[in-house]
Amino acid sequence: MLDHAGEEQWQDVIRLVIGHCNRRETEAVISGLVAAGDTTGERETRFALRALAVECAMSAGALEDSRHDEVWEKLRAMGAPCTEQEVLHLASLGPDALAVIPEPEGLRPADAVGYVQVLRLLGDAGLSRLARYGRLDAREVRAEIVASWPYLDTPQFAEQVLAGMRLDDMGVRVFRRSQLVQLPRLGHIDRLLISGDCDAESLRTALRGCTMRQLSLVRNNALADLGLLRDHPEIEELSIHRCLMVKDLSALAGLNLTALDVTDHRLRFTALTVLPSLAGLRTLWLDPLAEGDGRFPDLPPGLEHLTVVSSDALRLDSLAPLPNLKSLFLYAELAGSRALQHVRGRPHLTELGLWETTLSELDDRDCLPGIRRLVLDVIKPVLAPDLRRYFPGLRKVHIMDRRHDVEQALDLTALQGEPALEIEVDNPTGQPTVLDPHHFGDRLTINGQPAA
Structure with missing residues (x-):
């Protein structure tokens, strides 16, 4: 049996039989596991064997203290768990695992993250230690603790751990009402996402005493009134996604927004009349553009980044001058001939997003020499x-591959004669292939990875 101790199925057998062994047999099993762990060359196997030796020692009815101390010291010497399996091995020891989880001071952030992953699996037993890890400066450690909230959705976790943490550079995601009621404990949060149905009064109560730089309201069909936002002038970035009962945006007039994202909504075109009053707005995303025959609403003059999705053909002749506009993404058909002529005179516009099919409708008079990306x-x-015909100053092209059949290679032959042009290809649903990628060398990346 011990000859196969490195194999997972035999480890399960050892767990079953150890409770039926006498003292001599128990000593033999544990000694064998220690020896096997010392001789194996693979860290993952060594970790598993040493954790199993500890588990057997915990189950043994009688064991020499020296042997008991030895197996725990061997496991402690392994240091922080490095893989998900090692985390599970350590957490399987229950609250006793706290004996090999050190205090956080002086730990490398990567090691602290490994221990946090164990502590959250220990439940209430790990809370006080987890709270001390939450006081570390390392952002990745605190982010791992915040990500533990769905696993430890208890008032004690919010009160003992989250409430004592620095969250002003963190994103916090709330999906349950039990989490929502704990928000007043958390103070200032950098980014707060609240998902699910919750009426305006419940949100108002939950956000009382809580401040945030960025707020996202997601999939809330119980929210119709945004008046509660007037209590939070500190909000700089607001996202409203699939809140289908929201019909009025007038409450936004009291905010100092720099970014607004309204997607998957049922707003009427008249609801957008608030936009010009948002003097500090720099980024706007409308998906879809409220029905208005493809006309753009009046927009704040300082806008720098605009994204619009529309089922109607967009009338670019209705787009305000926007002298500071730097990027424009138009995911719709374009109305009229020579549509892009209406964006030629924008001195800072260097980034443009389009459906590739709209390019076939352009002619030489639609040339935009200022576009770099x-x-x-x-x-x-x-x-x-x-592309050079219409965008002679182009330096980078980013191709969003929306095809479902990524097995068919994407033919980018039209770009082979552009040695200075960087090419990025992304497909959100799969790994696209490109025909003859070697022709592009290191200037081609696919899903963020070099193609060459």
Whole structure:
């Protein structure tokens, strides 16, 4: 049996039989596990064997103190768990695992993260130690603790751990009402996401005493009134996604927003009349553009980044001058001929996003020499247009591959004669392939990885 101790199925057998062994047999099993752990060359196997030796020592009815201390010291010498399996091995020891989880001071952040992952699996037994880890400066450690909230959704976790942490550089995600009622304990949060149905009064109560730089309200069909936002002038960035009962945005007029993201909504075009009053707004995303025959609403003059998705053909002649506009993403058909001529005179516009199919409707008079980065949504396997013809100053093209059949190679032959052009290809649902990628060398990346 001990000859196969490195194999997971035999480890389960050892767990079953150790409770039926006499003292001599128990000593033999534990000695064998210690020896096997000392001789194996693989860390993961060594960790598993040493954790199993501790588990057997805990189950033994009688064991020499020296042997008991030895197995715990061997496990402690392994240091912080490095993999998910090592985390599970350590957590399987229950509250006794606290004996090999050190105090956080002086730990490398990566090691502290490993111990946090164990502590959250220990439940209430690990809370006081987890609270001390939460006082570390290392952001990745605190982020791991915040990510533990769904696993430890108890008032004690919020009160003992989260309430004592620095969260002003953290994102906090709330999905349950039991979490929502704990928000007043948390003070200032950098980014707060609240998902699920919750009426305005419940939100108002939950956010009382809580401040945030960025707020995201997601999938809330019980929220109709945004008046509660007037209590939070500190909000700089606001996202409203799939809150289908929201019909009025007038409450936003009292906020000092720099970014607004309204997606998957049922707003009427008249609800957008609040936008010009948002003098500090720099980034706006509307998906979809409220029905208005493709017309753009009046927009704040300081806007720098605009993204619009529309089922109507967009009328670019209705777009305000926006002298500071730097990026414009238009995911819709474009109304009229020579549509892009209406954005030519914008001195700071260097980034443009379009459906690739709209390029076939352009002619030489649509040339935009100021564009340096072009983002194209592609649904066909061949990129046909001569991009330099319309964008002579282009330095980078980012292709969003929306095809479902990524097995068919994407043909970018039209870009082979552009040695100075960087090419990025991304597909959110799979790993796309590119025809003859070696022709592009190191200037081509696919899903963030070099293609060459």
